[in-house]
Amino acid sequence: MEIAFEEAKKAQERDEVPIGAVLVLDGMVIARAGNRTRELADPTAHAEMLVISQAARELGRERLDGADLYVTLEPCTMCAAAISFARLRRLYFAASDDKGGAVTSGVRFFHSPTCHHVPEVYSGLRETEARSLLRDFFQQKRG
């Protein structure tokens, strides 16, 4: 999760919403990224999408069985579905997201009959820190 936070902070330095993700397979980091929606002018360029896409393309396979994702915020509906499609083993997230999340909030995708692979989910790691990072960013934006 430390690396996910590093990526979130790097995203903030690029004036992106500070969210970071890292993908780990067999104890090795296989992809890491922060949010890049502004930089790439791409609404799909969330940290989770970037690491899944990057790792899958590099490994040459659509399914990342056995891989674990660490992300600083609860994944949204788009990213939750991508996590399922990529067959990730475990999802660890820091802060929950009532407004846009889709794991323990919103559509709770992993509980839907249209979700055909469910990862193990662990939440609440360094939650306060993740929440502060986002709150400070948006306060600064408004300020």
Place this chain on the structure above:
Amino acid sequence: MEIAFEEAKKAQERDEVPIGAVLVLDGMVIARAGNRTRELADPTAHAEMLVISQAARELGRERLDGADLYVTLEPCTMCAAAISFARLRRLYFAASDDKGGAVTSGVRFFHSPTCHHVPEVYSGLRETEARSLLRDFFQQKRG
């Protein structure tokens, strides 16, 4: 929708699940793509994601207000959320998808309180043709 079907057939020729999409803005085609999940070894490379990402990057903006998406199959959960994030105006889809769809099936994302932009939705255009294309593809795979 004719172009979306052309892209679906081109996807089939590449041995991809035959789904195609096209994005139209002010009467102009701004992006067109078929499914490329196998070719790119990327579980996120659905036709809808590819056209949204491509159009947004080329136009240099995350939000594609006023753009309309035509796709041969009901968008999945990932793509429905991306459609909302991209602020598309209208979504036209051919066949519905009970197993994986997220518009009129599954999580029905546009009806969720965590969906913050809802496109107009039109479905059932050339539904039989889209359904045949997919059925024939999977029958051939099994055969």
